[in-house]
Amino acid sequence: MNRTTLITLKTLTWIACISPFVMLVYEAVTNTLGPDPTSTITLTTGYNALLMLVLSLAITPLRLLSPRLSWLIKFRRLLGLFAFFYASLHLATYIGLYMNFDLSVFKTDITKRRFIIAGFAAYTLLVPLAATSTTWAIRKLGGKRWNRLHKLVYFAAICGIIHYWWQVKPGVKSPMNLTITLCVLLLSRPVLAYIQKVRARRAVAV
């Protein structure tokens, strides 16, 4: 992949990732967030946080599928950081607009409402990942430890999916697409790792 194509793709990814936020700002300014603006903001930020998290998890399986896709690694951090950005906005909306900054209500919610517990678990798992996303942190932790820590992303995504299912009304199936995608990605990891091992063994034998 040449430099110009990479820059173009990165710019397009940036535009795609930032556009839900730009749309929210536009709708807030023009007063078109709908009958329940707080809910619109919470649902949009929550959905995009989870979507970007799941998309970031697709990068490694795609790279394992074909060495020609190794350039995709440059997009994993971008997607992960945008997921954290939307998750932070989501939490800030909840604390600011739903709770009116009343942390005692938040404390009760966090112990009593199971979907909030799952959401909080997902967010808590994302914090160390975002904090160690810099090249400096990778160097400081060392590749092995950094990789082990970043396996937490799978648990964050699983908690996010549980949070999503527990939040929708009974019978609503909107979390299904992301759930299936996450399951496929999780199952593909060991399968692709095995295929890669077989390929490497064959290459040594030749």
Ligand code: HEM
């Ligand atoms: C302490 C952390 C969190 C709190 C308090 C929280 C709170 C909420 C609330 C109150 C809603 C429902 C909004 C409504 O019905 O108006 C919601 C929905 C949602 N949240 Fe969270 N959340 C948290 C963390 C997360 C994280 C980390 C993710 C993603 C990784 C996430 C993804 C979602 C999704 C996907 C929805 C449903 C969106 C939809 O129906 O389209 N949440 N959350």
